[in-house]
Amino acid sequence: MGGWPLSGWFSFGVGLILAGLTEIFEISERFIQPLMYISLPLSGLFYMVSWLPRKTAALVLYSPQVNAMEMFRGGLLGNQVETHWDAFYLINTCIVLTAFGLFVVQKSRKYISLK
Numbered sequence: 060m061g062g063w064p065l066s067g068w069f070s071f072g073v074g075l076i077l078a079g080l081t082e083i084f085e086i087s088e089r090f091i092q093p094l095m096y097i098s099l100p101l102s103g104l105f106y107m108v109s110w111l112p113r114k115t116a117a118l119v120l121y122s123p124q125v126n127a128m129e130m131f132r133g134g135l136l137g138n139q140v141e142t143h144w145d146a147f148y149l150i151n152t153c154i155v156l157t158a159f160g161l162f163v164v165q166k167s168r169k170y171i172s173l174k
Contacts, residue, residue, distance in 0.1 A: 126146075
């Protein structure tokens, strides 16, 4: 069940980056919704890694969202399905995203104005 908190942590890190970027660059607000729509099919929600060919599966596992989804499936369905995930890769990605997100938010503080 570690997939849920790690998925939340990943979303938090991405959210920090997007929040900071929208304060610095107003035009970036226009790209968030298309980015979310594009990332949905790439998240692993609609397919399992074990269904994919070996080369495609290796490529798809570079997505932290796919790792979190596979972890969740493994915890929920147990030995009934074959899952592929790497918790250390996901944790390291979350640490990097959170650190970079905090940096971006810190830099965006000077662009915040209360009107």
